[in-house]
Amino acid sequence: MIKGWLLKERLLRFLCEHQNPDGGWGYFPRKQSALEPTAYAAMALQQAFGREIVFQKALDFIRANQTADGGWPINTTDRATAVWVSPLVGLAVLTSSGWGSSCQNAVAFVLKGFGKMPQNWLLHLSEWLGYRNGPNVNTNLGGWAWNPGTATWVEPTCYALLFLKRLPDKMQGEKVSGTIREAEAMVYDRMCNSGGWNYGNARVLGEELRPYPLTTSLALIALQEYPSRMENQKSLAYLKQAIAMEKSALSLCFGALGLDIYLQEWQNILKQLDDLYHETQFMQSIKTTALALLVLQAREGRNILRHGSVET
């Protein structure tokens, strides 16, 4: 097993070596800069001694790519503002530079993206005629979609929750808190019967869907204020059992960050991550590398996804 500091140094070096000239990172080396991996890399580099220039370039890239409507696009090719990635980038800005006009604009954009599940008229008609059972989810609860005008999903809703919940108290007005409450209810509504979260619904065509460690971790992180709620406990139990067999470094990272927030034992995950690093080098993924660094920081007591871990 590689010692923590040595692995940390290797991962940091990997990130720094593969920063693009524009200051961003692609999902993989030599790929065009994209906002999601750049956001995670910026979070991972916030306190990296000796990497201040790399970090600053990353922040400059993020600022330069904020769109007029306050959000961010997915990458430098597609200039359309992306609903799902914007809160993640907002979180990176908020935890890096604190509250400012950039975050204020991002909040406005994220709130604009909140909405209820759009309904296809044909499905409405079929339900009205009694030909079809109602949807398996409560469509009255709003959340966030991957793309405007499409269905709401657990993952983008969790990203938005993570961002909005980190806003400074003075910004937590009624609109924000009301949105947060409804989105939380939406995430709980999608929980699988056995605990944990699938990427989407808990049932499709009458079949129970199974939860995944990655989406479960994200949902638990987004709902971290309610550790003793039955749903959180059930999902935590699922996660602890599932993570032991997990083969994805990405899922392991989110699992570790989630379990850490819930004060659960997760040191074994470091061994699993270490094994996967040897086997796959995390598939050269910038995002996974950045997340692994966040995990190593969490071991040192700074879990950036824990509310209150960084002053915002």
Next chain:
Amino acid sequence: MRRRDFLKAATLLGMTSLATRCGRESRWKTGAFRKPKASQVAILKAASYEKNLVGVILEGIKTCGLPVSGRKVLLKPNLVEYETDKVINTHPAVVGAAIDAFLRLGAREVRVGEGPGHRRDTDGLLVASGLLPYLKETGSSFVDLNLDDIKRVTLLSDFMGIDALYIAESVFSADLLVSMPKIKTHHWAGMTLSMKNMFGIVPGVKYGWPKNFLHWHGIHESIVDINSTIRPHFVIADGIIGMEGNGPIQGQPKPCGVLVFGNDPVAVDSTCARIAGLNPEKIDYLRVAGEFLGNFEEKRIEQIGEAISSVQTRFDVIEGFKHLRS
């Protein structure tokens, strides 16, 4: 009326809608397509994933006369989920054997690419599904098409009602795009084969996990538009063990003992449907694609190797798709 009946009704409505659209030639760019007069499809027996797969795949490629030497190949298997008791993915042994076969035939490079429909942790899928050792053994690289660089492409047909889609860049840097589906029934599309498999070249980074954007524009419509614009050059369909029932994830294994090859995806998919005992004319996207992309009529398909009748294996389908039976 139960949900299954509704699904059936909705499918029939979809068929009518698609057929209406299909009736107007303006749905695709005239002159952009040259449907072949006839297509060849090779059905080769392969009893298991253990024995001589490279030999069978070499034979399939050679039989169809695919030029490989000096070309950059991108294999696009169907990699969706991994569950120990399910047969969801194109078997990694088939992918490994295909890499080997293309390299033996002189390919300049063979890469494997996939953008799983709803899982973001592709790294875990590679490890859990058993594909990673084959990649390491052959020195082939993997590209996550969900997170690849992207390129905006104007669609050459108009069933989804949009002008353009973003597609993973690696698709364009390959000389040969090989669709490698698992032969499966599908609870929304009837069957998922080489054409539906192309959903994996549409990047999740743009369209989400799942690629809900495509569903909102219609699954059949999306399949046709994607394949009219980015047509796989070759198909190797894994029917050694297919999936029946509530596919593409929760269905049951269905041993079929074949690999199916061809350079006309419509013809290969139609043949696979016939092998599964389903009528391709009743699968919306195949019937519409048969109008301008390729051949689905049996008389226009030259079957090489095994006859359909000798390998036909009746796949179970969910209630809403019983009408697909021949």
